[in-house]
Amino acid sequence: MSDKPEQKLSDNERIKGQSNFLRGTIAEDLKDDLTGGFNGDNFQLIRFHGMYQQDDRDIRAERAKQKLEPLHNVMLRCRLPGGIINPEQWLAIDAFAAEHSLYGSIRLTTRQTFQFHGVLKPKIKMMHQMLNKVGLDSIATAGDVNRNVLCTSNPVESQVHQQAYDWAVKISEHLLPKTRAYAEIWLDGEKVESTDVEPVLGSNYLPRKFKTTVVIPPQNDVDVHANDLNFVAIAEDGQLVGFNVLVGGGLAMTHGDKSTYPRKADDFGFIPLEHTLAVAEAVVTTQRDWGNRSNRKNAKTKYTLERVGVETFKAEVEKRAGIQFAASRAYEFTGRGDRFGWVEGVDGKHHLTLFIENGRILDYPGKPLKTGCAEIARVHKGDFRLTANQNLIIAGVASEDKAGIERLAREHGLLQDNVSSQRVNSMACVSLPTCPLAMAEAERYLPDAVTELEQLLDKHGLAEEHIIFRVTGCPNGCGRAMLAEVGLVGKGPGKYNLHLGGDRNGTRIPRMYRENISEQEIMAELDTLIGRWAEQRHQQESFGDFVIRSGVVKPVVNSAKDFYD
Known part of the structure; x- marks a missing residue:
């Protein structure tokens, strides 16, 4: 069920195919002290090991004047299914960030994990x-694989949460790459004289990145419609009994390319717990075999569903998993923010x-956040839970x-x-100065x-009110602006596309209202x-619902067909 078999494969397919199961020449490259970066294919391959090569764009021009290469470094994203980390682990990452990263910070991300920014080449192996x-x-937190599996954070029904979290871990482990490349390169693991086999991901891995969540209604804190595969927990009498399976969500697009668009996930139906891993594998392998490997802009699961048809894709998943989806069980999302304070x-x-x-998480004047987290970790007997909204839970007290x-x-x-309701309902991606894709400010703005x-x-x-407000520095979707009531998507320095009309529960995509406007123009419009x-x-009408009802923007009903209308 390929797209156009006669089309030339993208170069990323060559890179993966020639990588010797993600090894490339990374180990040799680490010994090259003539550059702070990675050479050739290794620039891409390190992503499968959880890292992106970056540089500090604030000082790039000045270094060029001095005839120096950019200050190459890596950003590492940890694999942390469900976002749970213990105090010992926290203290270890706190110490590494302070001693061995350029920025000294721990960055909590929208993928419910943490990132190190600014780690120089000589420190990378030490970090792993x-x-x-x-x-x-940090295995498989970037690259064309299933990435960190999200799970609803700290619901009131904590017994269900524990069961759902256990499944998030099982899904993560089941879909991990099986190659020993990570252990060999970073952990000095013994090289085994055997042939690597990737039964789920395949020798060329997936056509594009793949994101999975486990969500527990009524909270949609993981934004299911931003992800390829979602397991919506269904509970009876306080016990998890199965999942509704949602497939094909995704928010990334490309400016000026109408073949790209954000898309909501489709509901395939209900499965009992014992079929969870089989269904996860079937969705991944169907996308592996049917996804577009020629045009990476159209390689995500959402485009495969649009091309082959939802029912065709669903039938193939049923065939591969050896199951049939039952009718979806009833559930409702009533919010997606974190519950602050004590629960x-x-x-x-x-x-x-x-x-x-x-x-x-960094020490600021009058707000030593990083020191405070470390002080808590030294006495805390429970664990920490990172949320998909970039917040931190001190759990089990x-x-x-x-x-x-x-x-x-x-x-x-x-x-x-x-802290205002508006501030806690606002979010941004990292963007400048470290992200190489950033077109405009996000975190700093x-x-x-x-x-x-x-x-x-x-x-x-309306001082007590709030609007779901999100800023992303480019159209790749890391800040999930395409599920906001007001979403800003970076277009250039100080310029954004203004999108309006998402809803508070994260089930509607906003439509572009104004294109390429300044920060001042945005605030005037708002x-x-x-x-x-x-x-x-x-x-009690929310802002997103108001702009739809009053005709300011039309609702995005089918993102594949009417997002640009």
Whole structure:
């Protein structure tokens, strides 16, 4: 079921096919001290090991004037299914970030894990060995593979969460690459004289990146419609009994290319728990075999579904898994934000969710966030949970330890009482200065943009309200702006496309309202629209619903067909 078999394969297919199961010449390249970067195919291959080569774009021009190469370094993304990490692991990553990265920070991401930024070539192997020592790795967190598996964070039904989290781990392990390349290169693993076999991913791996989630209604905190494969937990009498399976979501697009678009996932139906891994494998292998390997812009699962038809794809999954989907069980999403402050689980333990703006854990003047997290880790007896909204949960706190944990959080600026509803419902990708794809600011722009948005809400008598607001520095979707009520997509320095009309539950894609406009023009437009919202909205009507009902923008009903209409 290939796209056009006669078409020439993309060069990434050559790279994967000639890589000796992702080894390439990375081990030899590490010894090359003439450059701080990776050569040839290795630039791409290190992604399968969880790293991207980057440089500091703020100083790129100055280094060029000095006839120096860019300050090459890598960003590493850890594999952390469900986002759970223990205090020992936290202290290890805290120490490495402080001692061996250019920026000294820990960055919590929208993929429910952490990233190191600015690790120079001589420190890379040390970084992987540190992770391995504490039971972590970065296998398959980038590249054409199934990436870090997300799971709803800290719901009230914690027994169901534990069961769902266990499945997130099982799915992650089942879909991992089987090659020993990671162990051989980074951990000095013994080279085994045997042929590598990739029974699920195949010798050329997947046509494009693949993202999987496990979500527990009523929270849609993992944004299911941003992902290729989603397992929606269905519980009965407080126990997980199966999943509704949603396939084919994705948010990335390319400016100026109408063959690319964001797309919501389709609901294939319900499966009992015992079929979970078989269905996961069947979806992945169908995409492996049917996905477009000629045009990477159309290689994601969403485009395969559009090309072959949803029912055809679904029937193939059923055939490969040896099952038939039952009718989907009823569920409802009522929100997707994190629940801040203390929440008590059914086991009597307490969980403290902390708002971390942009997910950037670093010591700031008057707010030593990184030091505070380390101080908590030294006394905490539970674990930490990273959320897909870039926040941090101190989980599993006994009643007698609550006061001490809260005191440390307040002393270090991790817990504040005056954070607005708008700020906690805003998010951005990293973007400049480290992301090579960034066209405009995102993380560095967000705090000031939110302040302006807060002022507009206050001006129109809506200070207690909020708008799901997201900024991404390019159209690749890392900040999930294509599921926001107001989404900004970077177009150039200080310029964005303004998208409106998503909903609060993450089930509607916003439509472009204005193209390539400045930060000042964006706020002027929002000033007018928020004023109309304040005057004309129905009771409790959200901003995204208002702009649809009032005709400011048409709803995106079928993203493949009408996103650009």
